Amino acid sequence: MRVVVTGGAGFLGSHLCEALVRRGDAVVCADDLSTGRLENIEHLRHLGCEFVRADVTMPLEVSGTVDAVAHLASPASPPDYLRLPLETLAVGSRGTENALRLATQHGARFVLASTSEVYGDPLVHPQHEEYWGNVNPIGPRSVYDEAKRYAEAVTTAYRGRRANTGILRIFNTYGPRMRPCDGRVVSSFIVQALSGEPLTVYGSGDQTRSFCYVDDLVRGLVAMIDSAEAGPLNIGNPQELTVRELAQLVLEITGSSSAVEYHPLPQNDPTRRRPVVTRVRDALGWSPEVSIEEGLRRTVQWFAARPDAVAAAALALRGGQSGADRVRPAADQLPVQAQPLPATEQAASAQV
Ligand SMILES: NC(=O)c1ccc[n+]([C@@H]2O[C@H](COP(=O)([O-])OP(=O)(O)OC[C@H]3O[C@@H](n4cnc5c(N)ncnc54)[C@H](O)[C@@H]3O)[C@@H](O)[C@H]2O)c1
DSSP states (O other), X not given: OEEEEETTTSHHHHHHXXXXXXXXXXXXXXXXXXXXXXXXXXXXXXXXXXXXXXXXXXXXXXXXXXXXXXXXXXXXXXHHHHHSHHHHHHIIIIIHHHHHHHHHHHTOEEEEEEEGGGGBSOSSSSBOTXXXXXXXTTSTTHHHXXXXXXXXXXXXXXXXXXXXXXXXXXXXXEOTTOOTTSOOHHHHHHHXXXXXXXXXXXXXXXXXXXXXXXXXXXXXXXXXXXXXXXXXXXXXXXXXXXHHHHHHHHHHHHTOOOOEEEEOOOTTOXXXXXXXXXXXXXHHOOOOOSOHHHHHHHHHHHHHTOHHHHHHHHHXXXXXXXXXXXXXXXXXXXXXXXXXXXXXXXXXXXXX
């Protein structure tokens, strides 16, 4: 099988490319490297993973056979999509259309990497696929949430025209190859713990998240590529954890004596997130296998082997905090996870 993976040089994309290559598929990784890194797939390039530097918001052509297109290209962490708002809307809309066109031209299976963010700040808990969500269309996070909602709509419309499309709604995923300074809660806590810096918790820390280890997630992505399921299917670990519990776990696993610091909660920060995974279990036989303790141990190990990147990220996190403090004119202009951002962007930089 020959699979095109858009966004294949990113965190999830590179693990997907690796899983496909390891089972003998040929892979074409199409990526503009805006948030991804070539080093994520460097080790796969002699194993049948071809890299094409391409912005998928431009027409996408791939010669030769294409059996499946997995569309993962999109900035995914809040600092990234707030820094790239128009690009995020473009890749969710035009980018998805181009990836769908490519799949249709080749009669290939198409899988959209959608997100739990389509549920916004959910009024229904836990989140099942019939729930339509609670998204502020002009809120700071809307560039990402609405782009993905459009991506789901256009994917569904293509299915209406007999294209073999499927939608996976991915919940928070973590693991090796997350960028240490990507602003997500798992990477930020690990960086802070390994550097002896205080762990930054927004709000009381009682807001919950569910964290899926990357290997589990990729197993589901591959099963979705191999199936003809339409979805949408939630995919994520249904074990719910408060952000405060996560901080404690990271402290235990790293053996760090860092303190935990509390800051005001950002605007539109979802308070609860947990997937109902009955559908994906029934449709694909998928359920998570890696515990949060084991997944965090593997992730901490990966970060600990990169002390320079961790030190740089710790510095950026500290800079974000003190930079925000310096310019903070009002209570709702909040410190950020990874890098100094303008005040409007800080308000959206939730703990994801
Ligand atoms: N990581 C998660 O927890 C999570 C959760 C929900 C959904 N997702 C979705 O999974 C996908 C991958 O997320 P990730 O965490 O690996 O993020 P990432 O930023 O590591 O990877 C995204 C990749 O897309 C590439 N890209 C962005 N715009 C592009 C464009 N116009 N043309 C070509 N390439 C482009 C980037 O360079 C990067 O390699 C995204 O679509 C994201 O929305 C991720």
